[in-house]
Amino acid sequence: xxxxxxxxxxxxxxxxxxxxxxxxxxxxxxxxxxxxxxxxxxxxxxxxxxxxxxxxxxxxxxxxxxxxxxxxxxxxxxxxxxxxxxxxxxxxxxxxxxxxxxxxxxxxxxxxxxxxxxxxxxxxxxxxxxxxxxxxxxxxxxxxxxxxxxxxxxxxxxxxxxxxxxxxxxxxxx
Ligand code: SF4
Ligand code: SF4
Numbered sequence: 001x002x003x004x005x006x007x008x009x010x011x012x013x014x015x016x017x018x019x020x021x022x023x024x025x026x027x028x029x030x031x032x033x034x035x036x037x038x039x040x041x042x043x044x045x046x047x048x049x050x051x052x053x054x055x056x057x058x059x060x061x062x063x064x065x066x067x068x069x070x071x072x073x074x075x076x077x078x079x080x081x082x083x084x085x086x087x088x089x090x091x092x093x094x095x096x097x098x099x100x101x102x103x104x105x106x107x108x109x110x111x112x113x114x115x116x117x118x119x120x121x122x123x124x125x126x127x128x129x130x131x132x133x134x135x136x137x138x139x140x141x142x143x144x145x146x147x148x149x150x151x152x153x154x155x156x157x158x159x160x161x162x163x164x165x166x167x168x169x170x171x172x173x174x
Pocket of ligand 2: 020021022023024025026027028041042045074075076077078079081
C-alpha cells in the first residue's frame, strides 16, 4: 500500500513514530477538541496505521485541531497527533481553516479561561462560510450533548494563572 507507506515514512522521518501507537487513548483524554469531533485523536493515528486516512475527512478533526500539542505531551510513545493531522491536512488540501479556529480558541482561553464549544463552532462557520458544510455535524454534536449552551469558567487562582500566562506572552498570536 504505497500511500500508507509514504505517509508513515514522512511522519516517522519528521519524528512522529506513528507505528508505536498501541491505542492507550491518553492523547484523546487530554485533547480539547475531542468532544467537538466525531472521532478522537487516537482514532486518527489508527486510521494512518491501517491506511484508511480517507475516513478522517468529514469527522471535524482536520478542521478543529488547534495544534495545541497536548496529545504529544501526553503520549507515552512521543506521538504528536497534531502533526499527524497537519500531514493529513496537507494531503487533503485543507490548510487554512485551522488558523481561524486556532485564533478563536486562543481568544476564548485568554478571555474566559476556557473554551465555549458552541460559541467557538458558531464563530468558526460564520468566519469560514462553512455553515452548509458543517451544519449537519453541528446538529449531530448537539444531539449527542457535545455542544452545550452553559459551560463553567475557571475562577480564582486558576483564572489568575491563565491570565498570567497570556500576560507573559503565552497568548502570542491571539
Ligand atoms: S494538537 Fe490537536 S489533536 Fe492534539 S490535543 Fe491539540 S487539538 Fe487535540
Ligand atoms: S497516547 Fe500515543 S500511544 Fe496512546 S493512543 Fe494516543 S497516539 Fe497512541
